[in-house]
Amino acid sequence: MRAQQLAVCLVLCFSAATVSAADGNQLLDACQQAVKYFDGDKTDVDRFKMPYCLGLVEGTRNTMALLDQQDPAACVPANITNTQAVRLVVKYLRANPEKLHLDASATILLSLMAAYPCPPRDAVK
Template identity: 45%
Template structure:
C-alpha cells in the first residue's frame, strides 16, 4: 500500500514537473515515431524499425504505468482506459492525433505527452 502511494505521488509530481521525464525524448521525436506505427497499421510494411519500437515502447510503458497507479491517484488524475484494452495501433493513433492538435507543446517530454493524450482520450466520468 505504501509503495502504491509513493508511486502515485511520484506520478503526480512528474505530471507537474516535466523535467522528470526529459530522458524519454520529446514530442517531435514521438510524433515521427508514432506516425511510423500508423503507416505500418495502414499497410506500409517498409517502415523504420527504430521509430516503430520507440513509439510502441513509450505508449506501452506509459499505459502500463498509468494503469498500475490509477487506483492510488486522486479522481482528477485518473484515466479510465477501456476494460477490453487498446491495441498498439490505437495507442499510436491517439498519440499522433493529440500531438497534431497541440503542436505548441511538442517540446515537452514524450512520456508526459503520452499521458496527456491518454488522459484526454479516456477521461473518467
C-alpha cells in the first residue's frame, strides 16, 4: 500500500513538473534564500524566491499528510515547523546533488523520507 501511495504522489509531483518545470536546482536556490532570511540576513534576500520555497514545502507536506494517512511514506513529527522542513530540504539537496534534476516536490518528499523514515510495518504493533 505504501508503495502505491508513494507512486501516486511521485506521479502527481512529476506531472506538476510539466506545468512549473521546477526542479531541485530551483528549489535549492529558493530555499537557500529562505534560510538566509531565517538566519537574520535580510539585506540580500530574494523575496520572490523565498515564498516559492515556503509554499512548495508546506504544500508538499500537506499533500503527504492527506495521502499518507494509512501507510505514510515518511513519519514526519506533527510539531515540525515549515522552517525546520525547509532546512531539512536544503541539507538533503546539498548532500545529494545527484537528485537536483528531479521535480521540486519529489525532492521535498525524498528529503522528508530520508529525515523521518517510518519503522517497518511489522515492527509497529
